[in-house]
Amino acid sequence: MREDERRMTAARYYGPGSLRIEEAPVPEPEADQVLIRLELCGICGTDVHEYVEGPIFSPTEARPDPLTGERPPVGFGHEFVGRVVARGESATRIPLGARVAVEPRRTCGECEACRGGYRNCCPSAATIGLQGGGGGIAEFIAVDERLAFDVGGIPARTAVAIEPIAVAVHAVSRAGVPIEGETALVAGAGPIGALVAWVLRAMGAAEVVVVEPGARRREAARRFGATRTIDPGGTDVRAQLTAWGIAPRLAFDCAGHAATLQTCIEAVRPRGVVVNVAISARPAEVHFLPVTTKEVTLLGTICYADDHPTAIRLLQERDFPTDDFLTAVYPMERTVEAIETLRTRAGDHMKIAIDVGGAG
Ligand SMILES: [Zn+2]
Ligand SMILES: [Zn+2]
Numbered sequence: 001m002r003e004d005e006r007r008m009t010a011a012r013y014y015g016p017g018s019l020r021i022e023e024a025p026v027p028e029p030e031a032d033q034v035l036i037r038l039e040l041c042g043i044c045g046t047d048v049h050e051y052v053e054g055p056i057f058s059p060t061e062a063r064p065d066p067l068t069g070e071r072p073p074v075g076f077g078h079e080f081v082g083r084v085v086a087r088g089e090s091a092t093r094i095p096l097g098a099r100v101a102v103e104p105r106r107t108c109g110e111c112e113a114c115r116g117g118y119r120n121c122c123p124s125a126a127t128i129g130l131q132g133g134g135g136g137i138a139e140f141i142a143v144d145e146r147l148a149f150d151v152g153g154i155p156a157r158t159a160v161a162i163e164p165i166a167v168a169v170h171a172v173s174r175a176g177v178p179i180e181g182e183t184a185l186v187a188g189a190g191p192i193g194a195l196v197a198w199v200l201r202a203m204g205a206a207e208v209v210v211v212e213p214g215a216r217r218r219e220a221a222r223r224f225g226a227t228r229t230i231d232p233g234g235t236d237v238r239a240q241l242t243a244w245g246i247a248p249r250l251a252f253d254c255a256g257h258a259a260t261l262q263t264c265i266e267a268v269r270p271r272g273v274v275v276n277v278a279i280s281a282r283p284a285e286v287h288f289l290p291v292t293t294k295e296v297t298l299l300g301t302i303c304y305a306d307d308h309p310t311a312i313r314l315l316q317e318r319d320f321p322t323d324d325f326l327t328a329v330y331p332m333e334r335t336v337e338a339i340e341t342l343r344t345r346a347g348d349h350m351k352i353a354i355d356v357g358g359a360g
Helices: 045-053 112-116 162-174 191-202 215-223 237-244 258-267 289-293 308-317 332-344
Strands: 007-015 018-025 033-043 079-087 099-102 140-144 148-150 183-187 207-211 228-230 250-253 273-276 297-300 326-331 351-355
Touching: 007 332, 018 332, 033 099, 033 332, 045 332, 079 140, 079 162, 099 162, 099 308, 148 308, 162 191, 162 273, 162 308, 183 191, 183 258, 191 207, 191 215, 191 250, 191 308, 207 237, 215 228, 228 237, 237 258, 250 258, 258 273, 258 289, 326 332, 332 351
Parallel strands: 183 207, 183 250, 207 228, 250 273, 273 297, 326 351
Antiparallel strands: 007 018, 033 079, 033 140, 033 351, 079 099, 099 148
């Protein structure tokens, strides 16, 4: 039987509230692609938004994806890990059987951003698992070999964190300063905030203060390397930092509210750097005067471009609190339940992953 005649089980997104676990053809790798037997796929906030109020990024019948040309249904899930089980004829870098994590973004390759080395800002970038190209909640996916990275001996339960760690690595790299010995503030200790704290510490930051209203998340942040935590509900952040004698050079807004952006702007020392990591579609009203008087640098960050190797290296070199990160694993047929759990009880979870069966 030919590869393209084989069938698999996959999650496919049809539109808001419509995600089906159904049969789909097993993709056939193109010449420069690898076929991956998937093991685990994490669900991220973007997936929850897409499911509940989409299509935000996904194509519609009237609006096929400009890069992939795909229409619904599209594959779902972009934080995936699995093993290479077949290769196109020119895909020879990654050995068969290797466990890989994938940078799940396809880009045009021709625009200024793509040619300039920051393809993550490509205007036509299309996320695999949202905008076509298959998805991670499936038995198989075929991806360009250049987007796949051998994770070595990192177990799947930890490797499923590589994609969001790459987001954190990129956010930290945007600050543009050596991290060794630095002092940083992280506002918000959801999955990305916790990982930004972990990456900062893994890169040698001396002090990482995490500001987070949720008690459980504050507690978890410690295990990701936070040296101190502040509950902004009961404490004035600036007064507490002053009492500790801490004036952070770097601040990362991982919550995406006007208040957290304001906290970051006010917390940094003169000529400090504020990186806005959280995605917010709403306008934020902030007092800008401290940006002026302290000459604060305010930066954006989106996804990653070749940050996966750094994420993998950090995981190989440093302890990672896998059990604090991966708080639940659901089977594929319960994907919608997993999304609903994240929607309604996000504070109880860091990351939920879908076990797509490839591990056993
Ligand atoms: Zn994501
Ligand atoms: Zn481009």
